[in-house]
Amino acid sequence: MSYDPSAFPPFAVTVDLVVLTVRRHSLCALAVRRGEPPFQGRWALPGGFVREDEDLTQAAARELLEETGLRAHDPAVPAEPPQDNGAHLEQLATYGDPGRDPRMRVVSVAHLALAPDLPAPRAGGDAGEARWAPVEELLHPSGPEQDAPLAFDHAGILADGVERARSKIEYSSLATAFCPPEFTVGELRRVYEAVWGVALDPRNFHRKVTGTPGFLVPTGGTTTRQGGRPAQLFRAGGATLLNPPMLRPEV
Amino acid sequence: MSYDPSAFPPFAVTVDLVVLTVRRHSLCALAVRRGEPPFQGRWALPGGFVREDEDLTQAAARELLEETGLRAHDPAVPAEPPQDNGAHLEQLATYGDPGRDPRMRVVSVAHLALAPDLPAPRAGGDAGEARWAPVEELLHPSGPEQDAPLAFDHAGILADGVERARSKIEYSSLATAFCPPEFTVGELRRVYEAVWGVALDPRNFHRKVTGTPGFLVPTGGTTTRQGGRPAQLFRAGGATLLNPPMLRPEV
DNA sequence: GCAAAAGTGTTTTACTTACACCCATGG
DNA sequence: CCATGGGTGTAAGTAAAACACTTTTGC
Known part of the structure; x- marks a missing residue:
């Protein structure tokens, strides 16, 4: 059964990642520097487009692997084959405001990842630069140009991810x-x-x-x-x- | 700055609603009968496409109004203009398995609505028939044809919504x-x-x-x-x- | 009066808090 | 021997579970 594509508007779907770790006694998030407009040169959350044939969780796990080398343990999949690094990955929330991306209509399914301190951030395929930044710096920037607010609506996504992590360690x-x-x-x-x-x-x-x-x-x-x-x-x-x-x- | 549409696969984005109420001492969900393939004649959660110019929450609120006449109170909007019926609406989770809809790639942003008992289900624009069904019947169907499993992956979405409601009334x-x-x-x-x-x-x-x-x-x-x-x-x-x-x- | 639902008091038990105190190592 | 973090004991306060008991209506 085919379907009339004119019956609905087309969207781009991405996954964005809130990757949290604890370094030197403070909660840090992974940020990548954008290499192209919009928000060129600004810090953003890692992420990318969901591919035609992959699940949302698979897309998030793939992005996490590309950006950090972390192989996440999916709570939905009981038996994890080779070796995950103990990182936790779960869906956070979805952000779809029209205009959140000036180029076109993009719906982003944000995911939350929690990782041990070990890995140094590695530059992924797209991102030229990546760093662990204390979430306070990212959410309440004050100071040099490097601390400009996060691109897009990523500050709000990061805040939601931090809040999720803070509450979830209470009862899990x-x-x-x-x-x-x-x-x-x-x-x-x-x-x-x-x-x-x-x-x-x-x-x-x-x-x-x-x-x-x-x-x-x-x-x-x-x-x-x-x-x-x-x-x-x-x-x-x-x-x-x-x-x-x-x-x-x-x- | 324009953007190359061939750089990413196009998705359809929908909102599906888990609308819960308490009737005659049991937890019930709103189900609508599908009028067209796939799953024609089967029960499903109400929902529809997100429009070009609306937010995900707006789309969910619009669908809720169309299907039930309920005007939801959005927790994110402190001052609610005319009269909401006290119904609660929040984002639940997003479901994007390839193949969850046999026609094409559809990502559904599910929302959870909680409503008082008052309203009788009213047939919306698309749906010819709607009913309040005890969630146990919908999740564990046993008996006549009417109790066949929900269409698409809606049983899983409903289960997630019920679990969210059950845990959220603990601490809110x-x-x-x-x-x-x-x-x-x-x-x-x-x-x-x-x-x-x-x-x-x-x-x-x-x-x-x-x-x-x-x-x-x-x-x-x-x-x-x-x-x-x-x-x-x-x-x-x-x-x-x-x-x-x-x-x-x-x- | 009696059934039914609302509301109060009391006891037992579990858990949190605050803090005194001891233990085992490196320098 | 002493600074540092690890670990146990204990008493006071808070809240939950169980249940006896009183209150106020409709019939």
Whole structure:
């Protein structure tokens, strides 16, 4: 059965990525510099067109791989074949204001990715330059030209992604996506502190996360990479939903 | 600056609606019967193409008005001009599998609407027939031809919408969107019971909702429409986030 | 009076918070 | 030996679950 293309307006569909990581005690997002108009020279979120034969999630995973080398673990696909790097990828929201792209009507399906600190940003195919920037700098730019507001409506998309991450680590085990495969309770606590921008009591945090069933499983190893007394190493447990949830201190 | 249309594949973009209400103690969704192939004669979610000049939210609000007569209150627009019917509308998720529509590549931006019981379904422009159906019947069809599975991937979209509603009434005041402008604590409790499919203790529920700041404001009136002792009438308070949240009993 | 729904009080239990205190390592 | 981070114990406050009990209507 064929279909009359004049019956509906054609759209371009893209995926944009909010890729978050924790570096040096602060929450950072991946930004790429635009090499062409519009917004040439300005920072933007990585992204690109969805191809004819691929799913939205596949398109997001492909862009993530191209821009960062990260192979995401799709929560919708239980068995992940080769090796994902533990990065988490999920759909965030869709942005389709007419005029959000001056060239034409573009609908962007934004995705949220959470990654451990390890990878250095690598220049993808399209982007000549990429960097990890503290989200505060990107959302509240103040200073040199380099800190101009993000292109398009990307500041709003980034803000939505940050808010999603902040709320989701409350009731899910997603914070472990910011950690390497093995990590200490203190490292996990510093993730929460960076994402939420608060200080947490180390003693109560320790009791809470080790007492939440399925959150953490000890590997048996210890490390002293943070200094002080050796700390137990943990892997992420099977639980995805935390019960009871972590409580974010009042503002 | 013009743009080369051959550089990207063209998509059709639609909005599909998960419209939920509580009728006769059970959670129901709006379904329309398809008048043309594919899936002719099968039930589907209401929806339609996004127009050239409208935002995604506008498109969803337009479809909701056409299908139900409901004028939605958009949380993103603080001041709502004439009269919304108290219906809530928000973006749910976007579905873009190649092959989800056999005719062509369609990306659907699904929206979730919550409405009070009042309206009888009215046949919209496209749809010849519409009905409120218990979500259990739509998701787990068993019986006559009328209960065949929903068209396209709409069963999955509906399931996602129901799950969103179930979790969101835990920590937000959204349950009031299922109630008329003035309602009793018992009516609100029956909303929670229908959406969650559980029984709640009326005494503890009463204490909890009246004790949560900003959730309910008494209007001064009382009603006896439920039988028994007259109950105070309330309006929805200004709070959107509930603290502490309502707790859904374990399964 | 009786059924039915509204609303209050009380007890038990669970969890959070705040903070005192001890442990094990590197320098 | 001391600074640093890891980890345990404990008491006070807060909130949820369970349930006895009173209130106010319609019939």
